[in-house]
Amino acid sequence: MPRTLALLLAGVVACYGLNWFLSEFIEVVYVDYVNLIGLAIILAVGLNVVNGLTGQFSIGHAGFMAVGAFVGAMASILFTYGEIAAGPLAFAGLGSFLFCLLLSGLAAGALGVLVGAPALRLRGDYLAIATLGFGEITRILLTAQDSLGGPTGLKRIPKMPLLPGTETWDGGTSVFWIYLFVFLVVGLAVRLQRSTFGRAMIAIRENELAAETMGVPSARLKVVAFVFGAFFAGIAGALYAHYQHSVRPDDFTSVRSIEVIVMLVLGGLGSVTGAIAGAVVVTLLPQLLRPLEEAMGIDGLSMVVYALLLIVMMVFRPQGIFGQRELSLKLLRGLIPGRRGGKTP
Amino acid sequence: MAEVSLTTEVLQYVTNGVAKGSTYALMAVGYTLVYGVLQLINFAHAEVYMLGSYFAWYQAKWAGYLPDSKGARAETVPLYMVALFVAGAMAACALAGMLIERLAYRPLRNAGRLAPLITAIGVSLLLQYGGQVVFGTEPKLFPTFAETVVYDAGGVKIPNTNIYIVVTSLVLMLGLTFFVNKTRPGAAMRACSHDMRTARLMGVNVNATISLTFAIGSALAAVAGVLVAMDQPAITPLMGVRIGLKAFVAAVVGGIGSIPGAALGGLLLGVSESVVSGLWKPVYSEAVAFVFLIVVLLVKPSGILGKSVREKV
Numbered sequence: 001m002p003r004t005l006a007l008l009l010a011g012v013v014a015c016y017g018l019n020w021f022l023s024e025f026i027e028v029v030y031v032d033y034v035n036l037i038g039l040a041i042i043l044a045v046g047l048n049v050v051n052g053l054t055g056q057f058s059i060g061h062a063g064f065m066a067v068g069a070f071v072g073a074m075a076s077i078l079f080t081y082g083e084i085a086a087g088p089l090a091f092a093g094l095g096s097f098l099f100c101l102l103l104s105g106l107a108a109g110a111l112g113v114l115v116g117a118p119a120l121r122l123r124g125d126y127l128a129i130a131t132l133g134f135g136e137i138t139r140i141l142l143t144a145q146d147s148l149g150g151p152t153g154l155k156r157i158p159k160m161p162l163l164p165g166t167e168t169w170d171g172g173t174s175v176f177w178i179y180l181f182v183f184l185v186v187g188l189a190v191r192l193q194r195s196t197f198g199r200a201m202i203a204i205r206e207n208e209l210a211a212e213t214m215g216v217p218s219a220r221l222k223v224v225a226f227v228f229g230a231f232f233a234g235i236a237g238a239l240y241a242h243y244q245h246s247v248r249p250d251d252f253t254s255v256r257s258i259e260v261i262v263m264l265v266l267g268g269l270g271s272v273t274g275a276i277a278g279a280v281v282v283t284l285l286p287q288l289l290r291p292l293e294e295a296m297g298i299d300g301l302s303m304v305v306y307a308l309l310l311i312v313m314m315v316f317r318p319q320g321i322f323g324q325r326e327l328s329l330k331l332l333r334g335l336i337p338g339r340r341g342g343k344t345p
Numbered sequence: 346m347a348e349v350s351l352t353t354e355v356l357q358y359v360t361n362g363v364a365k366g367s368t369y370a371l372m373a374v375g376y377t378l379v380y381g382v383l384q385l386i387n388f389a390h391a392e393v394y395m396l397g398s399y400f401a402w403y404q405a406k407w408a409g410y411l412p413d414s415k416g417a418r419a420e421t422v423p424l425y426m427v428a429l430f431v432a433g434a435m436a437a438c439a440l441a442g443m444l445i446e447r448l449a450y451r452p453l454r455n456a457g458r459l460a461p462l463i464t465a466i467g468v469s470l471l472l473q474y475g476g477q478v479v480f481g482t483e484p485k486l487f488p489t490f491a492e493t494v495v496y497d498a499g500g501v502k503i504p505n506t507n508i509y510i511v512v513t514s515l516v517l518m519l520g521l522t523f524f525v526n527k528t529r530p531g532a533a534m535r536a537c538s539h540d541m542r543t544a545r546l547m548g549v550n551v552n553a554t555i556s557l558t559f560a561i562g563s564a565l566a567a568v569a570g571v572l573v574a575m576d577q578p579a580i581t582p583l584m585g586v587r588i589g590l591k592a593f594v595a596a597v598v599g600g601i602g603s604i605p606g607a608a609l610g611g612l613l614l615g616v617s618e619s620v621v622s623g624l625w626k627p628v629y630s631e632a633v634a635f636v637f638l639i640v641v642l643l644v645k646p647s648g649i650l651g652k653s654v655r656e657k658v
Contacts (some may be wrong), residue, residue, distance in 0.1 A: 018355035019640070039410035085475040119642075119643075121643075122642060122646055125381050125384070126597075126642055126646045127388065128386075128640065129594075129597050129638065130592075130639060130642045130643075131637065132590075133636075133639050134635075134639065134643075135629075136590075136632070136635045137635045137639070139494075139637065140628065140629070140631045143628055143631075144626065144628045144629065186520045203475065204372075210378075254590065255586075258466055261462075261463075261466075262463055264467060265459050265460070265462075266463065266464045269459060275463060298478060299477075300474055300477045300478045300482075301478060303470070303474035303477075304471060304474045304475050304478055306470070306474075307467050307468075307470035307471035307473075307474055307475075308467075308471055308472070310463070310464075310466070310467035311448075311449055311464045311467035311468060314453070314460050314463045314467065315449070315452045315453060318453055318456035318457065318459075319456075319460075325474065326571055333485040334543070
């Protein structure tokens, strides 16, 4: 326990430091990329527990994100302003912000149970298609909710709360808050992967029938994995809403769910490092290709090249960047010539 | 305006829905054929449909049937020219479909199920963004049929375009059913979808058969593309996204791998969407497809006409 606590404290300090560094030395445009990458990591690492670890193919992640975003945004608006009205943006209070995040995570998690319990009876592609359906229905129902702004969604969502000493930072505290949750989800995912739960989940992925025979409660664990992913997708949604200050139901189409899948498979399904790498590549690649687009003078070229690269990467490395391996000291040691990493007899 | 009885109103929505559903069915067949053979959700199929309508648009442009510079309604096209455009679009899309399979899916045939899925998404994105670069992002007006006649059947209005859509789809579906069930290449397709390895051992040219599957599916998508474009005269590079998802759902609802299932699923979806959107709220019609999907998957996961496969222990 003290070790976990110390780690947590170190994480908080690191996020604070990162935020200070970025707002002090880096241009706002690039800080935006950093934030978007952070949000993508939360989504990808959360979904990796479902898709990568437990082997349940889900393409409805955007639906959970949408629920989290709208629940969190609405709660935060009500806490901060008391009503939906025009006016300047305000900062959310620290307590209410954390409460809203928790609320959105719980709402998405509850939906995860609701969707997961019946849907996880399905296997393979059928499960994937069902989750896709749930995601789309969620979005369409949100579009039809006039109390949540209908198709135009919610605007004037408060800014993320300030911390002591951050009043003068021009980028605000979004980096701190987003990366705090990146830290949490990565830490939990790594812990989970190494725990009995995680091993049991991997067993389900490898052979569900065999796992059940060995006494793994596969139905329950599948729901647990699903809820884990949904919970963090909800939090990512709420963070996204507070970061962008506005959300529309159309921010969460199936295209976004598919994007998260692409991150996972590109990075290497089943590896936390892979999920992070995939999130970074998929978020950053189109931006890195922008200069090329401007140099050539063809609008939209960056996305064309991005799609091409995606195909080429998959054709030449179908197992993803990391495969199922994790980036660890062992792997790094293996890169040093003349030494066998980790596998000393 | 005269008072319209509820029955007439519903019948009107149903007839509109049949036309819409026919185009879904044409698209759904493409998904179902490819899934049947490769167990791959061919995300790029929706973009082949988009390509089909653009191919037809360019043919119309070369033949001189373009809307004038003021963006007024396009000139009308005689029926035999439409048939020509459709044939051209079918050929071009068949080629495009085979090319996509050859370049993006065949190299990954033995790499598991996920990698080809991602390249399918990649191809889909490539064609969407590539389409925006090549064709431009602004919607393009599509020329319409020679004479739009609206028939009146006891208060239910049936435009002749809808009749063309339904008849064309029906003929193509019947032709496809005949092809798959009664010809040798059709038998090869069925053999591949049943068991690819055994089919290869029996002397079936698997690669050629898969190419053929993509060619047929893509040609049908092209027909759907032209028919829809004629009906709602603007086309955009992103026009495939929505109908693609729905047509895929239709294929699953009807029972993926089954051609009659795809037709049934498409019609079911088209009709119920049209009725819901007419009697209720258009927003909800978007959800109809997915509600259908969930219900069918939970009750009979293999779809209405699909065979259920028992898992061997």
